[in-house]
Amino acid sequence: xxxxxxxxxxxxxxxxxxxxxxxxxxxxxxxxxxxxxxxxxxxxxxxxxxxxxxxxxxxxxxxxxxxxxxxxxxxxxxxxxxxxxxxxxxxxxxxxxxxxxxxxxxxxxxxxxxxxxxxxxxxxxxxxxxxxxxxxxxxxxxxxxxxxxxxxxxxxxxxxxxxxxxxxxxxxxxxxxxxxxxxxxxxxxxxxxxxxxxxxxxxxxxxxxxxxxxxxxxxxxxxxxxxxxxxxxxxxxxxxxxxxxxxxxxxxxxxxxxxxxxxxxxxxxxxxxxxxxxxxxxxxxxxxxxxxxxxxxxxxxxxxxxxxxxxxxxxxxxxxxxxxxx
Numbered sequence: 001x002x003x004x005x006x007x008x009x010x011x012x013x014x015x016x017x018x019x020x021x022x023x024x025x026x027x028x029x030x031x032x033x034x035x036x037x038x039x040x041x042x043x044x045x046x047x048x049x050x051x052x053x054x055x056x057x058x059x060x061x062x063x064x065x066x067x068x069x070x071x072x073x074x075x076x077x078x079x080x081x082x083x084x085x086x087x088x089x090x091x092x093x094x095x096x097x098x099x100x101x102x103x104x105x106x107x108x109x110x111x112x113x114x115x116x117x118x119x120x121x122x123x124x125x126x127x128x129x130x131x132x133x134x135x136x137x138x139x140x141x142x143x144x145x146x147x148x149x150x151x152x153x154x155x156x157x158x159x160x161x162x163x164x165x166x167x168x169x170x171x172x173x174x175x176x177x178x179x180x181x182x183x184x185x186x187x188x189x190x191x192x193x194x195x196x197x198x199x200x201x202x203x204x205x206x207x208x209x210x211x212x213x214x215x216x217x218x219x220x221x222x223x224x225x226x227x228x229x230x231x232x233x234x235x236x237x238x239x240x241x242x243x244x245x246x247x248x249x250x251x252x253x254x255x256x257x258x259x260x261x262x263x264x265x266x267x268x269x270x271x272x273x274x275x276x277x278x279x280x281x282x283x284x285x286x287x288x289x290x291x292x293x294x295x296x297x298x299x300x301x302x303x304x305x306x307x308x309x310x311x312x313x314x315x316x317x318x319x320x321x322x323x324x325x326x
Contacts, residue, residue, distance in 0.1 A: 046058075046060050047074070055077060101204070105165060109177075113157045114156075179212070
């Protein structure tokens with residue numbers, strides 16, 4: 001059955017399609033897609049609103065533009081005036097082709113969570129006033145995916161995060177948004193805003209989010225502790241240096257803890273059986289005279305220590321097995 005919510009246009013001017021509000025920043029490697037367009041043409045039209053705003057197909061559009069095309073085939077989709085539905089369509093296109101970067105996801109998350117909260121609030125108000133459309137089960141302009149009950153701010157953020165990342169956790173997305181807020185706050189010292197902007201730039205270039213956020217929080221705390229200090233820039237530099245040193249120390253400590261845990265972790269009975277199955281007949285692979293002549297004192301001490309530990313373990317297991325069977 002044909003979809004009556006839109007129509008195909010065989011020739012649409014690329015320059016007439018508006019993409020300035022699109023969240024995609026980096027289209028990635030377009031060479032394979034460009035080769036495909038040259039070889040077989042545009043098999044799947046890009047999707048736009050009746051007003052000419054791009055919904056899906058940014059990478060296809062950009063590839064066509066780089067090939068020098070002036071027009072493309074488009075699917076003009078009606079019924080997408082609802083902002084949340086437009087964002088969901090863009091989200092689906094991004095996730096099924098090239099994953100959003102952390103920064104791009106944060107921008108989409110900020111907009112989507114606000115729209116979800118606004119949509120839920122509108123539904124709640126309509127329910128309170130008992131509109132006819134509510135009683136009939138239809139609400140003008142409501143998005144299909146919006147919740148029937150008004151969620152709190154945390155609920156809106158969780159729903160937005162799940163839609164974008166597949167996880168209910170929005171901590172990393174919020175960290176990026178908070179850094180943007182700090183970078184744009186003119187009441188904060190210029191040095192603090194500069195650090196926030198630098199960390200955001202690192203994230204845009206693929207850097208990790210949490211380390212950058214922790215550095216920004218460190219300089220914010222330093223500024224709030226003594227904002228009138230004339231040597232503030234030096235204190236900021238020292239704070240950043242200390243934050244990096246603290247992170248390096250935590251990473252090292254965590255590695256040591258993981259290594260210690262792995263060394264003392266109890267292994268399975270299956271693992272025990274496999275180890276000793278592999279060890280069976282091991283002595284046939286070594287020459288007694290050669291070992292006696294060439295092994296170091298440390299190597300021989302290690303062997304005797306492991307042998308003593310093995311004998312003690314064997315005696316303990318023998319005793320336990322006797323207790324179990326009696």
